[in-house]
Amino acid sequence: MNAVATARAAYDCIVIGGGHNGLACAAYLARAGRSVLVLEAADRLGGAALTREFAPGFRVSAGAHLLHQMPARLIEELALEKHGLRWAAQSLPTAALAPDGAALLLSGSGPESIEGPVDREDTEGYARFMALMQRFAAVMNPMLEAVPPRLGTERWADRLSLMRLGWRIRRLGRRDMRELLRIAGMNVYDLLKEHFRSPLLQGALGFDAVLGTNFGPRAPGTVMTLLYRLAAQHGAGARALALPAGGLGAVADALAGAARAAGAEIRLTAPVARVTVAADRACGVTLQSGESIAARAVVSSADPQTSFLGLVGSEHLDTAFVRRVHHLRTRGLAAKLHLALDGLPKFSGLPAAAHGARLLIAPSLDYVEHAYNHSKYGAHSAAPALEITMPTLSDPGLAPTGKHVLSAIVQYAPYELTGGWAGQHEAFAQQLIDQLERHAPGLRSLVRERELLTPPDMEREFRISGGHWHHVDLALDQFYAVRPVPGATQHRTPLPGFYLCGAGCHPGGGVMGIAGRNAARQIIAGEPAQ
Amino acid sequence: MTRESEQYDAIVIGAGHNGLVAACYLARAGLSVQVLERNPHIGGAAVSRQLYQNFTYSNCSYVCSLLRPEIMRTLELPRFGLQIIPYDGGCTMMQGGGHLALYDNHDALRREIARHSKRDAEAYDRFARDMIRQCKFIKPLLMREPPDPTSFKPRDIRELLYLGGHFNRLGEERMYDTLRFWTMSIADFLDEYFESEIVKAHMAGSAIIGTALGPRSPGTAYVLLHHYMGDIDDTVGAWGFARGGMGAVTKALAASLQASGGTIRASAPVERILVRNGRSVGVALADGEEIKARLVLSNMDVKRTFLETVEASELSGDFLRRVRNFKIRGSSGKLNIALDGLPTFPAIPAGSPSTRGDMHVTDTIEMMERAYDDWKDGAWSRAPYIDMLIPSQIDPTMAPDGKHYMSVFVQYCPYQLASGPWDAAKRQAFGDTVIDTIARHSPDFKSLILHAEVRTPFDLENEVGLTEGNIFQGELTFDQLLFNRPIPGCAQYRTPLRGLYLCGSTTHPGGGVMGAPGANAARAVLRDLRLAAT
Amino acid sequence: MSDSAGTAPHYTRPLLPTPFHERARALSQVDSFVPWAGYTTVDVFTNAGQEYFAIRNACSVYDLTPMVKYRIAGPDAGRYLNRLVTRDLRKLRVNRVSYCVWCNDAGNIIDDGTVFRLGETEYRLCTAERQLDWLLDSAIGFDVQLSEVTEEIAALALQGPTSCAVLKKLGVTGIERLKPFEFSCFDATGMRLMISRTGFTGDLGYELWADPRQANQLWDALMTAGRSRGIRAIGSRALNMARIEAGFLMPNIDFVSAEGTVRVGTSRSPLELGLGWLVDFDKGHFTGRRALQEQMRQGLQRQLIGLDIAGNKPAANALLYADRKGQREIGSVTSAMWSPTCKRNIALAMVDAPHFAMGTTMWAEVYLSRELVWERRMCKAQVVDKPFFAPERRRVTPPGDF
Structure with a gap:
């Protein structure tokens, strides 16, 4: 053993990255009695779950802008409400904006209901469809919240985990089971066409299936991404589609509070340069400042490519493993638009009371598919699909009195734009405002300031290689038992003592904290017995 | 074996390759078999037609690679004139x-690809290796009846265990590779091997042939496999010409059938499958003629069979809805x-x-x-x-x-x-x-x-009878493969009507001139009759 | 492309001629050529037995050009190679050669080859088969340039007891000071040659690396210089005999590249192939290290061993049994021959645990054709030490004039 390894480790565990997963991991580790140090590169916590000023006096959740899938269990276990998490709104309804005419309103929780321009068949069909999906979501939720099994091992835990999944699916009964096995790999486009006639309804549900993915609704696998979303919301319960008071940054603050209360140390402006490896074990980190800190285990909430190729380095890993990491698809497809508004815009076809809802511009499946088409060839959508929130309606403190904030996720805006973003950034922002103006006449004149974050901007700000909020594209071949890559699917990695806890792990991005919690459990459980 | 009122043990609707394969197996097991073909010529989509002077057109399917060697051998197709020459x-x-x-030639190939990318020339070997690994994995599954995963019948459990065991034997690493392969788009899959656009484009072709998907759609890597999983004389993935055009396949099958005592009637369009008390009892032709048989095998796709040839009142609304939802877009x-x-x-x-x-x-x-x-x-x-x-x-x-x-x-x-x-x-x-x-x-x-x-697909539907002109008798996507093909709960060649079987590409393992659906359907029939297949 | 390459398009003539092809063709009496790594090379010139004795008795010339050569250079070249191969290359000095193997993640052998350290940050890797795909994937994260230089270098193996004397006669001054696994550049009769004291015969010998444009000149000069020392061109068949005696492994015969296998369980680790001495667990990480450590912990399930088999019929491809009746199969022979030098019937074989201990007795199932009447024989075989033949002269520096 060399000197580094034998030097007394200052901490049981170092967590790289102070995003919500890193903080959740730190909190769980600290609660289990481990000494923990969180190292955050930025001068603030939260990663992509943060609230920050984007115009003088205007603040916005600059990354994720809704909390819709953090498990209720996690919020309770870490007592996040005790640590300051408050709710500005919960169970937000969704409004699908129509190009002309009335919007469609979908209830946010409880019995699924629908209001607006759909016929009776679709109204009833919607309730039936959502009930079916909720049954599937309930089956999938434990799978989503647990560490995925490894396949083909002799280990009891892996086999049990697979058997449990099989049993849960069996328990659905023959009819539902058959349907689940049929639709699990299907495209959402065909499924929604089987169930509904209203393009507006189809578009809204189809958009949810592809939100944050690199697919259009015709791509097989998009039913799984819809189920994934619903399964996560199932776990979130009433707090699905919620607006934390003070924005998403409040979630990070509460997590940090929980971690600190349990004894974790948090250091800001402490970018990690490398993971220290000695005697084939991660034994600490070296900061960019040159400072070395020793620890018995290192867990990274950074994306897998940054973690393995940047922080650890391929020289400590095997070739085919590195090849898998190298080939991960990590390019973001979603942009973020923030508007500082002098007043509240009025969306046509939308009741005044519904302006605080989650607004969607995805009027049909073909609209979303066409929006996707452009991104396949390195262009942004000519007519993008949008998820819009105006958080100031429920959380006025985010803007000066009487002023408002509009935050929109814009899909699709590819990371690699032909010709580069530099020359097209301005025009795209303008195009988006024009598009919003058509839905909310007069909005343009209310815009005091605007900010557009493209995937490369997010890569820079949130230090996510590729600027993808799932770190690693959410697709069947990068999902569950193969996420992020075989060999690192259970938060453990080929390098002993080095763990992953970020969105690149199962179950992926979205402000869930599950990856952080599960990683902590794996670390506490220790290395598997050989 | 034929009851008095019945003229035949089995009627096969459609003299396409799968109908003929099924008929051959049944006839060889001693059943009296009548094949009914609506066109004046037999062959379905495996035909050689003389439509212009002395030219022979393989005017639908045009390549012979998937036809299962065990079928060729058992049905003695070479003896009946079938010869396949590799590309x-x-x-x-x-x-x-x-x-x-x-x-x-491997060296010629390497030097050829190296003109575009030296790296790709060598990555090709890894690509070929992985394709062969996938072919080896899927091959034993082609000639088996998919299990019903919701069933507790010993046979289904046995088959499910077989599937699980077959997968498990790959070992951990290859299990992941296989999972990923089955769910990937061909574009993403090829990106993991090649850097040269022309190499990727050439390889990707087979992944979109006949599908309603683009090369970036997940599931297209499997379609590539579907076109590679045949073998000619033990060369995995080889494609070949049938001497005399694709009609030579069905011609040899017809001859094999006749040698076993089966008969074929051309220009005999079936209008309706006759059903009594939930059981098919024969068929009615367009001219009103009724032919009674103990069993009916439909080589038509699931939509044409149930939405056009069976009285809707004989089927449950739920079943019909599922049939309507079957995806069969021609492309x-x-x-x-x-x-x-x-x-x-x-x-x-x-x-x-x-x-x-x-x-x-x-x-x-x-x-x-x-x-x-x-x-x-x-x-x-x-x-x-x-x-x-x-x-x-x-x-x-x-x-x-x-x-x-x-x-x-x-x-x-489009259709x-x-x-x-x-x-x-x-x-x-x-x-x-x-x-x-x-x-x-x-x-x-x-x-x-x-x-x-x-x-066009429209012509294909009108002439050959393939709904929407889909060459696979149903799209080859996850939701319509294995125990989902054509419809969950109806994926074992049997149908809700007793005595009525599906034997076309609409069933597992799907399209291509493979013959496996016909052979598997015949095996299911014979098992139900407690007869051994030969 | 060098001017020695063929001018016919690859689709009419897939195999390339080597720079020595013209000379080789002139000497070939039996027209026996075989493909090797994209080149056509001589299997037998006149008679494999006679050619074999040139290796053990005098001096043999073997065209090594098809050996795939990579240039690996850049600031990370050393770190890159050290992570690629199982041996500790940090100790490899400039002008030294190391015999190495490299593995996949599962610790199974992809290939073996030799690494030449040409300079502080420049190396050459010589392998029997192409590896670019793996080598480039291994380069992810390293500042290193990789290129295949096979066509830029003509190579000859000069092997046998008189090889040093022949080189001296050729005018290679100082060649006698070259130690095993050392290489140096020499000027001889107007040619610039890189010569390494390496080889695949287990005998005294050298490998000559030259500019392909000087191929004919080099060949002719060697033949002239060696005329009085029994020099003789040899083909792959004779070389294969020598390498079995020396206990060297041949890819695709004694093992299959782990990156090329289609079936489960057919790949082999260096430990199983008896190459544990090439695996350095203390040098830091290399691909396959964790899997090999695990294999060490669990113990080997099979191993490649040397066999001495009764009788004189080579036991090529024979299955091996623990009992004479042939009921308990324990492995199979990978390479076999009657050794003309040792006068023993030798073989390399892969056998299951625990049958690989020195001195273990087993039975080889050998089929013999007696004028087309086939006979099955169970021949007694015993695990013996490798190499079967290892003359002292291969190591002595300076070599004597044998």
């Missing part, structure tokens, strides 16, 4: 005039062209055998994806992916001496145009799009054309 090569011509050829067109001589392709160097196999002109994945985008919007591709062949170079029986027959498979062409129904002018315009595409790579091509038959 010599293949190529993709590039927009700028270059080309990529594929050669049998392929076909041109059959009689040529006055061999066209020249300036991109291909003299002496290269690469024009003796499949020729392509799509040199980027993006072109394929854009071709798919057109189809999604209800139009034929402005720059279609085409898979052309000149079989008369290899098979002297296809065209008069010195003249040539060219088969041109076209992807994508329903957004601009309204197909008509002669639109068909012509579609044909011209394809001919112009080829002519850009062959200056003398147009002047050599003696006759061209243009076939």
